[in-house]
Amino acid sequence: MESLHQSIAVRFSYDVHFTRDLWSITNPLLSQVIATGSNLAKSAIVIVDSGLLDYHPQLLTKITNYADYYADQIKLATEPIVVPGGEAAKNDPTLVDQIHQTIEQVGLCRHSYVLAIGGGAVIDMAGYAAATAHRGIRLIRIPTTVLAQNDSGVGVKNGINALGKKNFLGTFAPPVAVLNDFDFLTTLDDRDWRAGIAEAVKVALIKDRNFFEFISDRADDLAQQDSQAMEQLIYRCCQLHLNHIASYGDPFEMGSSRPLDFGHWAAHKLEHLTHYRLRHGEAVAIGMALDCTYSYLTGLLAKAEWQQIIRTLKQLGFKLYVPELSRDMENLTLENSIFRGLVEFREHLGGDLAIMLLQQIGEGTEVNQVNIPVYQKAISMLQKIEVETISQFN
């Protein structure tokens, strides 16, 4: 009997909106997004990052009031569910269970909504819970950090950490909408504000020289929490990110298509080695500094461009070295060696090793093998830069 061939195309569409004061009853955006294509009020549950409540003590009340006011569009199936923020959200498997239980208890269906409000970790975790209940309940992401607004929040992934590996469990599952509320950024602490800039630097470095020049020019403003510079940065970063996902023909990375992962092999490992003392963006800044320095040392990247990158990262306020970079650096097989990150990165992405390097600002290039001694030298250079003044880069 002849084989049967199946070929299906699944289309996913979603809008990324930019707004302020999302939960004010004078802002109809969320109600409009939820009401699309239906006359009935839609059931929803809301997952809230506990980190928000210190700075937005009225948030839960505002959410409830909003749902009351827009009762024709939204029906809150239960009180907002508060979960720990940061990597803790992805390290505790009972949170996913708790959301599943709530979904079951209140009887959400696949046309209901899960609203996830918070940093990237909470959104990743809630997104995974939503994607696996009833084979996928509609997810609206409401990211509240720079990192989540310009990077993870606009992508097609979710996940939690498991078995000691970052993002070991997860799915590809696009949201139905992303609502970026700039007002949440005004209450970020210095570290969270800065950490999110790292992903914008990443996209700029491998995709868009003009964008990098903008970041470089406005580095001091960005470091000093200039809202207008930050909003421009987030908007452009979202655009580049969405374009990348849409234009490579393989958004779920089934073939050899790669995500935007410059600097990420070392970053993922560093987060783990520092027990998440480093924020993701802080680790990415170090990972990028490392891969830029390696690119320079192997003759791929011109010295002046390498200097401009290092100078910009320092101006933005990033540390470019932590002791974990050097730990067991001579012995690649040890669990605590940064270079174990190369193996783990390959495993997670699948296929052969592929590391993104830089051939000039705005243009990444992929290599399939690396020279460890040169990487060791790059680490020593970063250590030296970190302890010296950065005058040589000015």
Add this chain to the structure above:
Amino acid sequence: MESLHQSIAVRFSYDVHFTRDLWSITNPLLSQVIATGSNLAKSAIVIVDSGLLDYHPQLLTKITNYADYYADQIKLATEPIVVPGGEAAKNDPTLVDQIHQTIEQVGLCRHSYVLAIGGGAVIDMAGYAAATAHRGIRLIRIPTTVLAQNDSGVGVKNGINALGKKNFLGTFAPPVAVLNDFDFLTTLDDRDWRAGIAEAVKVALIKDRNFFEFISDRADDLAQQDSQAMEQLIYRCCQLHLNHIASYGDPFEMGSSRPLDFGHWAAHKLEHLTHYRLRHGEAVAIGMALDCTYSYLTGLLAKAEWQQIIRTLKQLGFKLYVPELSRDMENLTLENSIFRGLVEFREHLGGDLAIMLLQQIGEGTEVNQVNIPVYQKAISMLQKIEVETISQFN
């Protein structure tokens, strides 16, 4: 700032192959499927339904020998993993954890393979584990029952039972290939052989009158385990199933597209009410008899066609009534009432209630509300038919 719009199309392609003696080293099919597009041997783990080993005691040895012989294409990352068969596979959450742990321990990447050999339940469970590790490891389904070969095994879903609900956890995740080995069918017991026919009857009734006539004509042969009739049945059922998924533009059921779920609202509830004493196919046969009888009683379906359907189901050997159908049938709000299945069905599929009925053999039609007293009458009729001779239908 203007909203950004994202629209991506994700293409999934897979072949359904029909073969015999898949694990014989003279059969290169599996090695060819795995080797596609690569020169390197691919890592794989194999999940085996324990129910197979009684009838195929050499299976594990054959799998190992096959991988040895085709070592240039397949690298078994560990010994085959044997898991309980039947609904037990979907009721025990530790099995998914165990597969995740194995994937982590042996370092499978997203370009590696999970091979799932067994009935639909084992394939659903292993498919869920594969879909959620590293956001999706490639799945090859090797279904060994009629039901899995002609229905669940060729679709795009996976899942396990949780929180008392069938398929509460799961994802939409197509396999990379399906290998239907007819030899596995020769060792099925009478109940499993018959149960699988129910899904073919379902597709025939709502899609293809000629196919139903074939089943009706060959009902005695099918009941007596005629291989040739069964192979034709499976092939045609796969074709119809694949066409349905591909041709409705919404294979992941995000909008109002419906799966092929005739007779299923009652079937799902009956499985639960009988504590899975009924096999899925056995429950579907009862569910279809119920919805056909309801279609007849409401004037939708002609009497002669209704009689032909009931006669064919009886000839195939299906029971059309179990006492759980009548339990708490007067009180819709009780957990043990069959009619609670209507609510649960709507929740699981999302959106409004939509029940598939029959307007003629080969043509289903959807209704959004039902008349409970008529359904109660239909149940009484099925009870009567079951205790009487079926002479009135001959």
